[in-house]
Amino acid sequence: MNRMNTVNSRQDQVIEEFDMFSDWMEKYEHIIEIGKELSPMLEDEKVEDNLIKGCQSRVWLSAKRNTAGEVVFGADSDAIITKGLVALMVRVLSNSQASEIAAADLYFLEQIGLHAHLSSTRSNGLASMVKQMKMYGLVYSARS
């Protein structure tokens, strides 16, 4: 597999997946479903240190490296739609090389019509989470 395209091919899969939905309700139902299916974060990772504070909902994010040297993210949120969006982020970025995460151009949210969730008015922690994920990418790529 072409390593540099991992993140983009996952984004394209998400875009394709969301193309199936004709209205917002189906789209949100799907996000809620994805949120519900996100594997629960380990309790010892769901701690203050991993909390990304937003005004409206809380997001937890943890990162570690697997034996292949890829960055693996764990995430959670107390709001289910945010959790669904967080799960999409994890799906796109987790198990990738640190440098790829740091350089990723996340176009899928705009393509599936959910970029408003990254706007500052939402204050839901998602935008901060994306920044934090990229920061982990930078830190880990500097270490390798």
Added chain:
Amino acid sequence: MVGKDENTYDVQEIRRDFPILERQVNGHPLVYLDSAASAQKPRAVIESQREYLSHFHSNIHRGAHALATQATDAFEGARETVRNHFNASKTSEIVFTSGATDSINLVASTWGRSNLTSDSIILLTRLEHHSNIVPWQILANEIGCKIEVVDVLPDGSLDQINFEKKLALKPKLVCFSHVSNTLGTINDVKYYTELAHKVGSCVLIDGSQAAPHCLVDFQDLDCDFYACSGHKMYGPTGIGILYGKQELFESMPPWRGGGEMISSVSFEDPTTFNIPPYKFEAGTPNISGAIGLGHAISWMNSVGVEKIAAHERALTEYAHKKLLAIEGLKIYGTADHKAGVVSFLIDGTHPADLGTLLDQLGIAVRTGSHCTEPLMKWLGVSGTVRASFAAYTSFEEIDALVAGLERAVKMLR
């Protein structure tokens, strides 16, 4: 359905005055239930901005030309409209600020700095908006004085016994909201002002949520300071009012320097300052904002503030009844006297999710802590959904909210 006051209050006619209410959001007619954050603007206010900017914009108070005279007359005319509306005794007691937050910061920075010392106490309440907490915390940190906080009762009203107990500490300054922005509680501010004055305290009232919804009489309240924002009372953003008693305004040092607040400037002799209210209006003021606020107040009076208040009471009562029919819904703030604010949570759902799904249906509510984190902490929640009403809110919009919530709950649970 027909609301109680439909016979005397034609909400559809009022809605026609607000062009924004004709728009669609996400393919649905806009249902704007976020008026406590900011009210929409009637045509008279919109037109006033266009007219001012197209015909008589100029700097005020000093120009030697016709436009300056016209703009000054309109600006000072707006101050008189404000004075008359709130029954202040003089226009010199009305300072134009950028909003209630600015008004409170002005008092903290001038009256506060010159009257409070390290052994002073500032008394606040747990109901307060951050804007009526943080300026006092900054000041308290600076001068080393103490902040005491009045408790709230489970229904969202102030704990009167606790209030009296805290007043026994003889606070130099007591600050409380007229109406809670989160719970809608209308506090008996006249009574609390009287109690505070008995122990010699100075009283500041945050009237941001009261000014749009009830008749406020500064002389009758006898408060020392009253702060409110223009944009919540159908006026433009960036304009607000600080009322202060004449003798206080005279004794207070100026805050920001420059422009109209100056009497005479010298490098050799002491620089002297203008008289109130100009002493506190440094720089070119928000002329268009003040004019717009004047028109907003005139618009409110053309409908009748008491009529608007009665309509909002009927809406609030209706909303309580309809919302409580939703399984697992809990209302926060159930005091007897409430303005048009309903804060709630629904079991098994997060307020942010409800807000997101309502938005998809064109329904605008506020979710989160509403800038009242200490109150949220006391309520034991991280946030609520808040629906808030204004003169133009219809009973049908509350029905739309209830239907939207039912749909959202089905998706989320």
